[in-house]
Amino acid sequence: MRQPEREYIFKVIFEEFLGIPYKVEFENRVDIEVVNEQSSGTKLIISDIFLRTNELQWLQKSSLPKSPLSTFAHRLFGMVPVIFGEKNSGGTYFEKEPQAIYCGLDIFGSAFFMLTRYEECVITERDQRNRFLARYSIAYQENFLDRPIVNEYIEILWELLMDLWPKELHRRPREFRFLLSHDVDWPFYVVGKTTLQMLKEITADVIKRGSYHSAYKKLKTLWKTRGGNLSEDIFNTFHWIMEQSEKAGIRSAFYFITQETAPGLDGNYSMKDTEIKRLLNEIHNRGHEIGLHPSYHTYKEPDRIKQQFDILLDTARANQIKQSIWGGRQHYLRWDASETWQYWEDAGLDYDSTLSYSDLPGFRCGVCYEYSVFNLLTRKQLRLKERPLIVMEQTVIFASGLGLKGREACEEIEHYYNQCRRFNGDFTLLWHNSQLVKEEEVSLYQDCIGLLQTN
Structure with missing residues (x-):
């Protein structure tokens, strides 16, 4: 049977x-x-x-x-x-x-x-x-x-x-991996916003949230990008992220949305943008990874996933970017167990790293190893690999029931890091480029990277 x-x-x-x-x-x-x-x-x-x-x-x-x-x-x-x-x-x-x-x-x-x-x-x-x-x-x-x-x-x-059989069997050794990825939802803060909208957000940071540092950085961004120079944009943290990864001896993977399906949810950029092309080349030239972040309405739509991956490949070819492996993650972690893996397989992707929960960190697949996936409906193993996502920063910082800060947030993340290290598995961490505005976010991120030096 x-x-x-x-x-x-x-x-x-x-x-x-x-x-x-x-x-x-x-x-x-x-x-x-x-x-x-x-x-x-x-x-x-x-x-x-x-x-x-x-x-x-x-x-x-x-x-x-x-x-x-x-x-x-x-x-x-x-x-x-x-x-x-x-x-x-x-x-x-x-x-x-x-x-x-x-x-x-x-x-x-x-x-x-x-x-x-x-x-x-x-x-x-x-x-x-x-x-x-x-x-x-x-x-x-x-x-x-x-x-x-x-x-x-x-x-x-x-x-x-x-x-x-203690003498007859020999297990293949495994090495622990710290797999760091970044969903590029909003590469720039100012793009697509009016000055009035940004001023309202800055005012809300001060009055409603008491986040003076965030308000200051947004105001500074508004002033410094007024001529169209996005290098000073507060969400444009890519150079700093790569610098931190390189110091720690790891690669970052950046997953891009290549097509809009839900206005207001699918980011504020196009793969045709000059700044995005420049960013892709910098990521590639520095030895980091580029991947796909299929947009909001794709997880049950195979044609759109294929189309969006083709856009990414075409953009890469046009910029002389070559990779042996292509992977990514579904936007908003929207995923269907009976369909989405098959659509990624059919599109030609090599791995998926969607499987964590949006409300809590943890082992959704029960494992910290990458593995081949299986289609329950067709009853066939696929070529596609699942690289389970263990922690997304937003589930620790914002999730109901957690909402942790400072040392408590770091200890929560460190728990999962240690579990993965215990089994020589993969600790997969998602941190959005746009989630590095507040001082405590930057500090927590550095603490996470620092786990490699302390273990």
């Missing part, structure tokens, strides 16, 4: 995550048996629950995990939630015998559930921008959104394999 799904999750876990050779033989059984051909007589039996779901229940609410989830204690991870699994006759999830280990945690089914965002194809609740929020997810409801649960499951699997 569900052979394409099983082939996919085995490939991701064994090949992509662990880097160990394997082969699959399908049998009519109610569990998964892992054996080592070099060491006969011992085996690992793993519970197989989720991928044996009845066809009539598949992609239905009845197939979702039952709350509250059961848990078990682990020496490293504390109480581990069981998304899918079953206890043995003795009431535990693990049992060791001389020739076998029994694991009641459905490692493969639970990982498949998280990596494919299965629940988002089943649960219909959405916010006003038609986004699946953190609070709708099983991870939030069961209090493990701040943990890369799939990574924990992988480590548990590896412990079991090492218990049985």
